[in-house]
Amino acid sequence: MSRYEQAIDVLMQGDRHRVWSLVVTIFGDLAQNKGDEIAAQTLGRLTEQFGIKAEALRVALHRLRKDGWLESKRLGRSSTYFLTDFGLEQSALATPRIYGLTDPKISDWVLLTTSNASESREGDATKIDKDGRVVRIGAQIYLGEKRNCPFSSNTLVTNFDNSPVPDWVRDQIIDAKLMSGYGDLRQQLQNVASTIPLQASPIERAALRTLIVHSWRRILLRHADIPKGFYPQSCKAVECREIVLRLLADLRRPELSELSDH
Amino acid sequence: MSRYEQAIDVLMQGDRHRVWSLVVTIFGDLAQNKGDEIAAQTLGRLTEQFGIKAEALRVALHRLRKDGWLESKRLGRSSTYFLTDFGLEQSALATPRIYGLTDPKISDWVLLTTSNASESREGDATKIDKDGRVVRIGAQIYLGEKRNCPFSSNTLVTNFDNSPVPDWVRDQIIDAKLMSGYGDLRQQLQNVASTIPLQASPIERAALRTLIVHSWRRILLRHADIPKGFYPQSCKAVECREIVLRLLADLRRPELSELSDH
Numbered sequence: 097m098s099r100y101e102q103a104i105d106v107l108m109q110g111d112r113h114r115v116w117s118l119v120v121t122i123f124g125d126l127a128q129n130k131g132d133e134i135a136a137q138t139l140g141r142l143t144e145q146f147g148i149k150a151e152a153l154r155v156a157l158h159r160l161r162k163d164g165w166l167e168s169k170r171l172g173r174s175s176t177y178f179l180t181d182f183g184l185e186q187s188a189l190a191t192p193r194i195y196g197l198t199d200p201k202i203s204d205w206v207l208l209t210t211s212n213a214s215e216s217r218e219g220d221a222t223k224i225d226k227d228g229r230v231v232r233i234g235a236q237i238y239l240g241e242k243r244n245c246p247f248s249s250n251t252l253v254t255n256f257d258n259s260p261v262p263d264w265v266r267d268q269i270i271d272a273k274l275m276s277g278y279g280d281l282r283q284q285l286q287n288v289a290s291t292i293p294l295q296a297s298p299i300e301r302a303a304l305r306t307l308i309v310h311s312w313r314r315i316l317l318r319h320a321d322i323p324k325g326f327y328p329q330s331c332k333a334v335e336c337r338e339i340v341l342r343l344l345a346d347l348r349r350p351e352l353s354e355l356s357d358h
Numbered sequence: 359m360s361r362y363e364q365a366i367d368v369l370m371q372g373d374r375h376r377v378w379s380l381v382v383t384i385f386g387d388l389a390q391n392k393g394d395e396i397a398a399q400t401l402g403r404l405t406e407q408f409g410i411k412a413e414a415l416r417v418a419l420h421r422l423r424k425d426g427w428l429e430s431k432r433l434g435r436s437s438t439y440f441l442t443d444f445g446l447e448q449s450a451l452a453t454p455r456i457y458g459l460t461d462p463k464i465s466d467w468v469l470l471t472t473s474n475a476s477e478s479r480e481g482d483a484t485k486i487d488k489d490g491r492v493v494r495i496g497a498q499i500y501l502g503e504k505r506n507c508p509f510s511s512n513t514l515v516t517n518f519d520n521s522p523v524p525d526w527v528r529d530q531i532i533d534a535k536l537m538s539g540y541g542d543l544r545q546q547l548q549n550v551a552s553t554i555p556l557q558a559s560p561i562e563r564a565a566l567r568t569l570i571v572h573s574w575r576r577i578l579l580r581h582a583d584i585p586k587g588f589y590p591q592s593c594k595a596v597e598c599r600e601i602v603l604r605l606l607a608d609l610r611r612p613e614l615s616e617l618s619d620h
Contacts, residue, residue, distance in 0.1 A: 206516075207469065207471065207514070207516040209469065209471075209495075209496065209499055209527075211524065211526035211527075212496060212497075212526075233471075234471065234474060234497070234498050234499075235474075235496070235497050235498070236496050236497070236498075236499065237471055237496075237498065237499065249522070249524060250524050250525075250526065251524065252469070252523060252524050252527050253519070253521055254468075254469040254516035254517055254518055254519070255516055255517045255518075255519055256516055256517075257515070257516075257517055259515055260511070261514060262473065262511060262512050262513065262514050263512075264473035264474075264512065265471075265473075265514050
């Protein structure tokens, strides 16, 4: 088993990756600019690295077109795929977090306290909770980014100073499931780091990048983009981010032309 | 009925004033400095204004000596009373608030959020609540003065900015009973203001001051010394304070010598 195969093997462990979701990751990593296209053949060769059959890819591509993520274009006997405007927008939203370009500050976050009354009905609390831009840490208590919080005049807004955030608050933000998820990912990433091929082909780099980004975004996007001071002390999220960014730097992103020329 | 008698009448309405409590107010207003003494005879003449019988005063003075508030000294056939160190200390604590010398700022207050866990046991929440230096506004949520809060590292501390405090928070701080208490007091004070004698003797001034301070401190000290922005919009507390201070300025505090010479 080559180092490359070992690395793929490590990254395929754990949760099963859905094909359509992997394809979204592929486009997000390789073809996120307006005008970028990936040939069906290239997609086939790439997903083959993960043991995905041609038929499963076809089904996934069909679904992604139906859901408005992808469009396709015929070119003689072959076809190419590209992100729709919706797909481009969704990818652009997630990109800064995935590639470590954000650096949320505690001073940009606020504590939101809603009245007891608004809990029982479809009031502020429920609304801001469902919105996903705030984190619930208690019956009437939420954390949110100042600029993103759709709060009413009924919400008490208070600011964080420099004092450390207590452990129980951090535990509400990153729950036990996310904690163990980050622990597992850290282990997986460390194993990948030690088996990563020194010389990898464009298609191999694309495949490894896809799986790394995929595992990373699947846990990362399950919680808000919080400042470092909000993570539980023993959470491996920050460490995971460092390894992911290092691995992605080592596995230089191939040009689309490098992949189709292959 | 003279204007003085009318004013006394208005101030004696409502809750019955306990004699020992009125005596504490008398000492707080007239004899709060170390070395100040009030003759038993003067106390008798003053409480007589409120219809208090000599026997009731004797009982109250006995109780206050027993409780460590007052001490007495024999001078021939008469005796004088004065505050103990404990009594002086207690009076000094309440004085700034009663005489409107404090001006709490919202920026000096913080929101305290305790963990859910500490509620069910004799934890932080219960402790800081019993302490009386914080105001409970929700299950895990308290307001407190920054410098006065005995909070543990388990408490999340956040700051107020300049945005207005929502109504539901204000209603938690000043409850319905206090609201109606302030409403009644405002009415009473306005009535007093319109019947106050233009020329009052020292003993009359002392008597009126005692009843005004007494009614004022009895409601005022039932809640924390909060910034103006924490009172419900329709609360009469700030207005009461203004009238009290104006009345006390008009009814110049008599010297102890003026009262005993009488």
